[in-house]
Amino acid sequence: MSQRPLGAQISHMLKDRGVEVIFGIPGVHNQEMYRGIEEAGLTHVLARHEQGAGFMADGYARATGRAGVCYVITGPGVCNIMTPMGQAYSDSVPMLVLSSCLDETSATRGQLHQMKDQQGAAATVCDWSDTARTANAAYTLIDRALFEFESARKRPKHITLPIGLLEGPSGSEFPPARPDVALPDPLMSQVVGLGELLNEAKRPLFIFGGGAVHIDFAGTVMSDLGIASMTTYAGRGIIPAEDPLHFGACLARGSSADVIASADLVVVMGSELSEVDLWRDTLGHTCPMVRVDIDPEVLCDRHGADHVILADCFAVLDQLSEMFEGSLDTAWTPQEVADARAKWRSEIEIERPGIPAVADALRAALPSDTMIFSDMTQFAYAAKEIWPMDKPSHWHHPYGFGTLGYALPAAIGGKIGLGDLPVVAIAGDYGFQYSLQELMVAVELELSLPIIIWDNGKLGEIEDSMVRAQIAPNAVIQKNPDFVKLGQAYGAATAAPKTLQDLTEAVRTALKAKGPTIIHVTADIR
Numbered sequence: 001m002s003q004r005p006l007g008a009q010i011s012h013m014l015k016d017r018g019v020e021v022i023f024g025i026p027g028v029h030n031q032e033m034y035r036g037i038e039e040a041g042l043t044h045v046l047a048r049h050e051q052g053a054g055f056m057a058d059g060y061a062r063a064t065g066r067a068g069v070c071y072v073i074t075g076p077g078v079c080n081i082m083t084p085m086g087q088a089y090s091d092s093v094p095m096l097v098l099s100s101c102l103d104e105t106s107a108t109r110g111q112l113h114q115m116k117d118q119q120g121a122a123a124t125v126c127d128w129s130d131t132a133r134t135a136n137a138a139y140t141l142i143d144r145a146l147f148e149f150e151s152a153r154k155r156p157k158h159i160t161l162p163i164g165l166l167e168g169p170s171g172s173e174f175p176p177a178r179p180d181v182a183l184p185d186p187l188m189s190q191v192v193g194l195g196e197l198l199n200e201a202k203r204p205l206f207i208f209g210g211g212a213v214h215i216d217f218a219g220t221v222m223s224d225l226g227i228a229s230m231t232t233y234a235g236r237g238i239i240p241a242e243d244p245l246h247f248g249a250c251l252a253r254g255s256s257a258d259v260i261a262s263a264d265l266v267v268v269m270g271s272e273l274s275e276v277d278l279w280r281d282t283l284g285h286t287c288p289m290v291r292v293d294i295d296p297e298v299l300c301d302r303h304g305a306d307h308v309i310l311a312d313c314f315a316v317l318d319q320l321s322e323m324f325e326g327s328l329d330t331a332w333t334p335q336e337v338a339d340a341r342a343k344w345r346s347e348i349e350i351e352r353p354g355i356p357a358v359a360d361a362l363r364a365a366l367p368s369d370t371m372i373f374s375d376m377t378q379f380a381y382a383a384k385e386i387w388p389m390d391k392p393s394h395w396h397h398p399y400g401f402g403t404l405g406y407a408l409p410a411a412i413g414g415k416i417g418l419g420d421l422p423v424v425a426i427a428g429d430y431g432f433q434y435s436l437q438e439l440m441v442a443v444e445l446e447l448s449l450p451i452i453i454w455d456n457g458k459l460g461e462i463e464d465s466m467v468r469a470q471i472a473p474n475a476v477i478q479k480n481p482d483f484v485k486l487g488q489a490y491g492a493a494t495a496a497p498k499t500l501q502d503l504t505e506a507v508r509t510a511l512k513a514k515g516p517t518i519i520h521v522t523a524d525i526r
Contacts, residue, residue: 006135007166008036010098013139013174014069015040017146021060021416023053024071029113030100032166033071045416045445048437050077052409054084055435058093059373059410062396064417067094067149074100074163075113078122083403086125088156090400091234092210094149095156096142097122101131103162119160127155132165139174151181153211153295183294186311186319193307194290194316195323197265202331203228205263207251209271210234211293212313213392219243221321228263228332230256232277233384234399235270241388244334249385251277253344257284266290268305269313272298276399292316345386352382358500358525359383362452365504367511370394370422371414375407377428378461379454405434408451412438415447422448422511429455429480436486442516443491449517450510451492453483456523487518496520 004012010033011022021043026034037044047053050072057068068088072081078099088095101118102111115121123129127148132138138161145157198204208218209232219240222229228245231238239246250256260266260283267290273283283289283303291298291305292313299308309316349356359382366372372395374380380397389395396414398406411425432453442449463476487494493513495506503521510517 003169005032005035005167006138006161006170007032007034008039009135009170009174010138010142010161011036011040011042013142015042016174017142017177019067019069021045022069022071023047023057023060023413025050025053025073025077026071027073027077029074029163030071030077030166032163033098033100045413045441047409048440049435050080051083051405052435052438052441054081054095054097055087055406055409056413056416056438056441057095058084058088058091058406059396059413060417061088061093061095061154061413062393062410063371063414063423066417067096067146068413070095070097072097072099073113074102074118075115077113078115078118078158078160082122082125083401085122085156085158087398087401087403087406089126091398092154093156094154096145097126097156097158099158099160100163100166101160103164119158122158122160125156126158129158129160131160131162133162135165135170135172138165143175143178147178147181151183183312183315184310185315186292186309188319190307190309190311191316191319192323194267194309195320197288197290197307198225198227198320198324198328201265202329203263204265204267204328204330205230205260207231207266207268207271207273208235208238209269209273209277211270211295212238212317213270215269215314215317217321218317221317222246224321224327225324226327226330226332228330228337230260232271232273233397235392236384236387237389237392237394241390245332245337247337248341248344248388250340250344251283252279252385253347254280255340255343257282259340260284261286263287268292269317272301273303274400276402348382348385352378354523354526355379355382356386358503358521359387361500361503362507363387365507366424367422370424371418372396372424372426373407373411373414374425375427375431376402376404376461377426377431377454378456379428380426381461383426404431406431408432409435409438409441411449411451412442412445412447415442415449416445424507425449425451427451427453428460429453429457429483430459430478432483433481439487439490439492439516439518446515448511448513448515450507450519451516452507452519452521454521454523455480455483483518483520487520491515493517494520497525499526
């Protein structure tokens with residue numbers, strides 16, 4: 001086995017480490033990586049563009065919690081997947097990109113797929129990018145990436161391997177798998193200190209972010225203790241929507257700052273409180289703040305926490321819950337929460353007329369365990385504020401990097417990972433066309449996948465932004481294809497519902513179909 005070419009041996013190593021699926025596109029420079037795929041028992045998903053492969057790996061990782069792995073070629077393959085890598089970095093997604101690279105670039109020019117600094121280019125959009133010069137280095141870097149996915153903040157890694165190294169003998173068997181690792185536990189004194197702060201508080205408020213989605217008992221703790229809560233968009237579903245003291249994913253609402261200012265203790269668990277969480281400079285608190293996170297950079301950011309706990313949010317909340325026997329004496333009331341949520345819903349209905357009703361109809365058509373992948377589209381912007389989530393990690397969106405073209409390939413990756421569980425893609429008419437070629441992957445694999453295209457015939461969000469900035473809207477109207485005929489040309493089923501009732505029926509039919517369904521929805525649907 002040690003005499004397999006390294007390219008083949010890498011596939012065997014990944015299989016040994018629990019990897020099941022590879023997303024990618026073969027080329028003459030990375031074909032040695034394909035030598036061992038079938039022999040190792042891996043499934044390969046052939047994307048139509050490396051950007052699609054990256055988004056598929058992202059969706060697979062978000063849906064399953066396992067690493068999304070990609071094989072790409074030197075040069076343009078790496079450049080094409082850098083956008084998905086940037087998105088995965090922004091949203092803390094475990095993606096491992098393995099690329100080939102030229103053996104020598106310092107003294108030679110004009111080679112096929114040549115870049116001046118491939119490793120350095122990829123490093124700008126991922127956690128780290130490194131070049132393996134030996135077989136043992138390749139094994140070490142792969143294990144390092146997989147180890148860090150489990151022991152630290154999940155962010156994409158890039159390993160590039162010279163073509164000659166991939167073609168040559170591996171020289172040795174890859175090492176045994178490393179032992180399992182756990183995220184860090186907090187110091188007991190820190191948890192005790194947090195408990196004391198909670199005992200003294202009358203209006204404690206917890207804010208949960210995407211780094212806390214693995215906490216399956218947070219809702220119970222908040223309810224039992226009588227603590228109010230909010231979530232970021234990525235944290236939706238951590239707290240049940242029916243919790244009477246849960247404000248929802250409301251941080252982007254300007255007046256949420258007033259609610260936060262009324263708290264006398266704010267505890268933020270697993271959130272950067274980034275620009276795309278708040279859309280304002282400050283959170284709005286005037287009281288002490290406690291930050292809990294596994295990322296040291298988050299704990300010393302501009303928000304200036306008064307107390308920080310470098311630990312796994314799960315462990316902190318678990319230990320904290322054992323310190324209290326009954327509800328705390330808090331001053332939050334269900335009525336003030338209900339009033340705030342009603343106010344924010346009415347604001348969204350005014351800002352984006354018609355969309356909330358369509359979102360409500362779509363939600364009624366979907367099983368509770370449906371996983372949704374959305375694109376940068378006005379429908380998603382409104383829906384992710386008002387759509388009550390039954391469980392966390394079931395609505396995935398390109399939050400930070402904000403890439404167009406995400407929804408379709410990410411949903412394909414998610415569906416591959418989840419199998420029979422329902423998955424839906426939601427894209428805008430413009431963003432869908434960034435990666436529409438990946439529709440053929442869903443057709444080819446016969447994936448039961450409703451693909452909802454929200455068609456307002458324009459770059460609506462950009463048009464609105466230009467108007468607010470007193471800029472005459474320019475370059476925001478585009479001519480669209482006939483999406484129904486386009487879907488049919490790819491071999492997908494299609495629907496063009498004219499009413500909300502038609503929409504619910506089309507979605508339910510699509511969930512049962514053998515293969516994807518394009519559901520074309522225009523902004524005048526009622």
